Amino acid sequence: MILQGQVALVTGASRGIGRAIALDLAKLGAHVVVNYATNAAAAQETVRAIVESGGSGELALFDVSDERQVDSGVKKVVDQHKKIDIVVNNAGVTSDNLLVRLKAEDWDRVLGINLKGTVHCTKAVCLGMLRERYGRIINITSVVGQTGNAGQSVYAASKAGIIGFTRAMARELGSRGITVNAVAPGYIETDMTDKLPEDLKQKFLRSIPLGRFGSGAEVAAVVSFLASPAAGYITGQVIGVNGGLLMA
Numbered sequence: 001m002i003l004q005g006q007v008a009l010v011t012g013a014s015r016g017i018g019r020a021i022a023l024d025l026a027k028l029g030a031h032v033v034v035n036y037a038t039n040a041a042a043a044q045e046t047v048r049a050i051v052e053s054g055g056s057g058e059l060a061l062f063d064v065s066d067e068r069q070v071d072s073g074v075k076k077v078v079d080q081h082k083k084i085d086i087v088v089n090n091a092g093v094t095s096d097n098l099l100v101r102l103k104a105e106d107w108d109r110v111l112g113i114n115l116k117g118t119v120h121c122t123k124a125v126c127l128g129m130l131r132e133r134y135g136r137i138i139n140i141t142s143v144v145g146q147t148g149n150a151g152q153s154v155y156a157a158s159k160a161g162i163i164g165f166t167r168a169m170a171r172e173l174g175s176r177g178i179t180v181n182a183v184a185p186g187y188i189e190t191d192m193t194d195k196l197p198e199d200l201k202q203k204f205l206r207s208i209p210l211g212r213f214g215s216g217a218e219v220a221a222v223v224s225f226l227a228s229p230a231a232g233y234i235t236g237q238v239i240g241v242n243g244g245l246l247m248a
């Protein structure tokens with residue numbers, strides 16, 4: 001129970017990787033705030049699973065792309081719990097298409113949720129962390145933000161932006177005991193990857209040295225480590241969880 005007494009906010013924790021992260025942090029003793037945007041039933045299921053395994057959690061409905069919603073969502077948590085020790089910026093969406101077919105709205109939506117959402121949540125929690133002189137900020141980027149991928153220009157740009165933002169914040173907040181790191185999953189089985197065409201899945205599979213797709217729990221294990229006191233001397237890093245797809 002190394003996170004006993006800590007409060008963690010996980011964005012996009014109703015499903016997929018976010019849910020796995022929420023469950024893992026709760027198992028380590030953190031009180032977990034389960035953020036979601038639309039899928040209340042799935043978010044309630046995450047909280048139910050946390051409580052069922054002996055942990056503590058609550059729901060927080062806000063759209064990370066809307067700064068005012070983020071500010072009031074974070075304020076509610078801080079009013080009740082006094083602090084947020086850990087934030088995991090996980091909420092994310094894709095809009096896969098060739099650049100010539102992408103519309104301005106697609107760019108605005110993906111950058112708004114993935115990149116600006118990460119900025120909004122970090123800004124909202126970091127004042128409290130600065131006061132506490134402690135914090136763990138973990139941003140979920142993607143191997144696609146490191147390598148690029150045809151048909152994923154806006155997604156790759158948003159995820160590469162998260163890496164630059166992570167490093168800038170690590171330098172800005174380091175002197176106050178706050179670490180800022182990014183986790184870059186490869187191909188993880190969730191709703192997001194479920195909708196990819198079968199031939200593309202097989203193409204990915206052939207390029208993964210471990211010969212299989214990853215699970216949300218395997219990403220969550222790395223996030224939990226970065227959130228723990230044991231990772232106190234790690235900041236500004238991008239940790240790949242990609243089965244060897246990218247070795248950097």
Ligand SMILES: NC(=O)c1ccc[n+]([C@@H]2O[C@H](COP(=O)([O-])OP(=O)(O)OC[C@H]3O[C@@H](n4cnc5c(N)ncnc54)[C@H](OP(=O)(O)O)[C@@H]3O)[C@@H](O)[C@H]2O)c1
Binds near residue numbers: 012062093142188190
């Ligand atoms: N799956 C992969 O292979 C993979 C690989 C690399 C990186 N990633 C990254 O990992 C993260 C999680 O991906 P996933 O595969 O678990 O996705 P997912 O299954 O599609 O789940 C997305 C989550 O984000 C939430 N969300 C979407 N828009 C939001 C908004 N505006 N405000 C707040 N929450 C919002 C969703 O909430 P609702 O349920 O309420 O809609 C949901 O909880 C993303 O950042 C993704 O880019 C995934």
